Amino acid sequence: MxxxxxxxxxxxxxxxxxxxxxxxxxxxxxxxxxxxxxxxxxxxxxxxxxxxxxxxxxxxxxxxxxxxxxxxxxxxxxxxxxxxxxxxxxxxxxxxxxxxxxxxxxxxxxxxxxxxxxxxxxxxxxxxxxxxxxxxxxxxxxxxxxxxxxxxxxxxxxxxxxxxxxxxxxxxxxxxxxxxxxxxxxxxxxxxxxxxxxxxxxxxxxxxxxxxxxxxxxxxxxxxxxxxxxWELPAAGACYALGLWVDKVIMWVMAPSGTMEMAGVLRTMPSYDTAMFWAHLSAIPIIAVFFVHIETQYKTLSEAFYGGFRRRASLRELAQAMGRIRIFVISNLVGMFAALIIVAATMIALSFVFMHELGLRPSYMTILRTALCAIVFHTSAMFCFIFLLYFDLRKSALLIVATYFALNGILTYSLLPMGAEYYGYGTMIAAALSFLLGFGLLLKELPWLHYHAVITNNTSIQQATGKKWTLAESFIGKNLVWLHPKEPMAGKRKFSG
Structure with missing residues (x-):
């Protein structure tokens, strides 16, 4: 394969x-x-x-x-x-x-x-x-x-x-x-x-x-x-999907005007739905860049870092590889965020010229501008989400999408009575806060990648006899301290990767 x-x-x-x-x-x-x-x-x-x-x-x-x-x-x-x-x-x-x-x-x-x-x-x-x-x-x-x-x-x-x-x-x-x-x-x-x-x-x-x-x-x-x-993976999947749709359902059901009802229960809001559709579509070029360049280069860096454990690399070598990953992730997130801003600004300018060709109306334009700003933050938050999944930090990744789901629903509902001028602002604020959370989680976890690789995500830390052992939270040189759960320190073992 x-x-x-x-x-x-x-x-x-x-x-x-x-x-x-x-x-x-x-x-x-x-x-x-x-x-x-x-x-x-x-x-x-x-x-x-x-x-x-x-x-x-x-x-x-x-x-x-x-x-x-x-x-x-x-x-x-x-x-x-x-x-x-x-x-x-x-x-x-x-x-x-x-x-x-x-x-x-x-x-x-x-x-x-x-x-x-x-x-x-x-x-x-x-x-x-x-x-x-x-x-x-x-x-x-x-x-x-x-x-x-x-x-x-x-x-x-x-x-x-x-x-x-x-x-x-x-x-x-x-x-x-x-x-x-x-x-x-x-x-x-x-x-x-x-x-x-x-x-x-x-x-x-x-x-x-x-x-x-x-x-x-x-x-x-x-x-x-x-x-x-x-369990974090299905929970993250559910929160991700619900976060994408919760604001739309609230607008369909509770918006005072602009909705369309069919067959009794099928309600939509064309002005909101069309703007969100084009906003999501605008992010595809940046996602393509992520797929071509960032994912490829990250693969090379991650192979060098995680391969170091198999090669029995020193802590200094692992720290250097980890530092390269940290610089790469942060710099590219900033670059992708800037690129998304440029795409959003371009789409806003083009939407006035090709309004009718895109199926837009003058009443949609405010929602479209807000939706494009929201997509800048939401796509950036999803990049953080993807990187955390790369590192197998499932709980941190879940926190991002769960936060977006909760805030998107709460803020969309809370801002709805303020009028059509604020349609989409709930999604934009929720996406911005989720991105800040995701970026903060990455800044927090990136210096600890070696710890997560050896301890947090290590499923093989147990004795051959089947007795489970715990690992003291210390990583000094190549030595890890192994402790029996019911006994004092039983000694040290050489870490062999």
Whole structure:
């Protein structure tokens, strides 16, 4: 299996060429790697709307609203599962164990289907005033979108980027072509076409997983202990997804004006939703730069640092490697923050020129400017979140997304009575505070990477007899003090990496 940095390094080499075509192509590929499924899904929606609704669609808004709600339900339910199972699969492959992968996939699907049945079936079945066929298609829509988002992490750990991109590209093409074939442009037939496109996506992804891991379905006993030892990962996934949607739900339900209601319970706010969509889209170029350059260079630095333990490096050598990581992380976070500010300022300027082409209205502009500022802080906070996960500091990473989720909900609700001029300010303030928290956590933890590598995240600190031992919190030279939990100091052992 190729290491993670192979693709990154190839793209980074292309960005150093003297050809503008190669440089631009490298960043386009990077953007597709980090946001390809989302981009192709949006393109499929646009293509379906163009081909099916050339003469107008009375129910196009209803169809899009159902897709928005399906995306929300899918992200909230799948994120905790994906965070947990992706880590488990990665650990299993690192240990050379492949027999339990299909079993893990089956468990992930079971948890997802059970949760969706509890949440979505009552919502559409008894809450929404849709026809029976529309309700069935809407539930099917949630299931298909969620399944694709569960399959992506299983392929991601094997670096099957091209398969994922090809699957979503073919799904978008299928949606567009089916738009010509449907008998009528109703919400039901639009949903059927969209679902058929995602069925193509899921079929390709599932076949690829079976071809990669085989059909062996051995029960993996370690899977049942996963939540106990790594509970922070699903909690972080849940907080991450809820943080992205909590402000939108509050605006849909509680905004005094500007909302749109369909089928009884499906409420949206076009002015707020459109501004947030374009704001999130604007961050993709910077995320692509992170993927091409920062992740690649960090891989090299981390190999030098963590490889030092295997080489029995001295404490001085480890401290030097750790210092290089600290300088690299802080300097690049500052650089990415500055780049995000430039992109946001550019988007604000362009939005006035291409207002109608972007589907914006004058009433949306204040929200768009606020949303772009919010994305600067939110994306920077997510970079901090990613670095903390790189260091396996799961509780610190969880604190960032949990803070954003809580503050986003509280501040959006609190500022809502102040009027439309303050729409989006709750999200912006929450993102800014979350970024400050994440940056502070990194400043705190970066000097202690050697401690976390040896003690905090060391799962093998135990005797061969099975007796658990504790480690005194001292790291002097290459000696670690080992203490039996019920006895005074039992002596010292040479640390062998």
């Amino acid at each position: 190729r290491p993670l940095a192979d693709v990154n390094r190839m793209l980074e080499r292309l960005t150093h060429k003297r050809s503008l075509t190669l440089i631009g192509g490298a960043y386009v590929v990077a953007a597709l790697l980090v946001a390809g499924p989302w981009i192709f899904t949006v393109l499929g929606l646009i293509g379906l709307g163009v081909t099916a609704c050339a003469d107008g669609c009375d129910e196009l808004a209803l169809f899009r609203t159902i897709v928005i709600y399906s995306s929300m339900f899918s992200l909230i339910v799948t994120s905790p599962i994906a965070f947990l199972f992706a880590r488990h699969i990665s650990d299993q492959l690192f240990q050379g164990k492949r027999d339990g992968i299909v079993f893990a996939l089956a468990c992930a699907f079971t948890i997802f289907a059970f949760t969706i049945a509890l949440a979505v079936v009552p919502f559409y079945g008894w809450g929404a005033t849709l026809t029976s066929a529309q309700k069935l298609a809407a539930i099917h829509n949630v299931m298909l979108i969620g399944c694709s988002w569960l399959l992506i992490p299983f392929l991601g750990v094997t670096r099957a980027y091209r398969t994922v991109l090809a699957a979503f590209a073919l799904g978008a093409i299928a949606m567009t072509l089916l738009g010509w074939a449907i008998p009528e442009p109703s919400a039901l037939w639009l949903l059927v076409s969209f679902n058929a496109g995602f069925a193509v996506v899921n079929a390709i992804l599932l076949i690829s997983i079976i071809r990669t891991f085989g059909r062996t379905n051995n029960v993996d006993a370690s899977l049942f202990q996963l939540l106990k030892h790594k």
